Amino acid sequence: MTLPTKIRLMVREQVWRLADEADWLTLPDAARTRKYEEWTRDPEIGGVLGRYVDAKQVRVYLKDSVIKPYTIARGSDPSRPFRVLGLAEGVSVAAGYTKPHGRCLGDGRVVCWGQARDWKGVLLAAWERAYEQRGARPYGVVLTSAGGQWASEGLRARGEELRRRLGVEHLVWLES
Numbered sequence: 001m002t003l004p005t006k007i008r009l010m011v012r013e014q015v016w017r018l019a020d021e022a023d024w025l026t027l028p029d030a031a032r033t034r035k036y037e038e039w040t041r042d043p044e045i046g047g048v049l050g051r052y053v054d055a056k057q058v059r060v061y062l063k064d065s066v067i068k069p070y071t072i073a074r075g076s077d078p079s080r081p082f083r084v085l086g087l088a089e090g091v092s093v094a095a096g097y098t099k100p101h102g103r104c105l106g107d108g109r110v111v112c113w114g115q116a117r118d119w120k121g122v123l124l125a126a127w128e129r130a131y132e133q134r135g136a137r138p139y140g141v142v143l144t145s146a147g148g149q150w151a152s153e154g155l156r157a158r159g160e161e162l163r164r165r166l167g168v169e170h171l172v173w174l175e176s
Contacts, residue, residue: 076101100114100125104130104133110129111141119143137169141172
């Protein structure tokens with residue numbers, strides 16, 4: 001499918017703005033599904049895309065070509081995890097990671113962040129990345145969207161135990 005650049009950018013800008021307004025990164029799956037349906041029916045989004053792609057593919061296009069890059073772009077910003085862990089704004093970074101997001105700092109500390117629903121994977125990623133680099137250590141993990149079921153004492157106790165066993169120095173659960 002080939003979309004004219006002007007149309008692709010216009011749709012992306014509009015959907016990204018709406019995703020920001022909806023606080024997309026914290027939305028539960030059911031709410032995301034409703035947003036996809038809403039955007040697909042919107043004449044300025046789905047209607048425009050429907051001129052260039054099969055109507056059945058509009059939702060797929062939104063998910064794979066618009067929201068996936070949005071999620072990566074919005075989730076990759078290290079400023080909040082760094083701030084929460086008390087790291088200086090201009091700290092030296094030796095490497096960057098995605099899936100889950102993270103950084104290896106110049107002094108060997110590894111920091112990772114992601115959503116609370118992915119807590120096991122984010123903790124394990126911090127440990128693995130430190131293990132793979134000589135002189136590195138798993139310093140901190142920041143988990144966002146940690147309200148609701150992710151706020152339970154039992155789950156957080158398991159997270160704390162895994163953090164301790166993996167040698168991750170800091171684990172922070174953020175409600176938003």
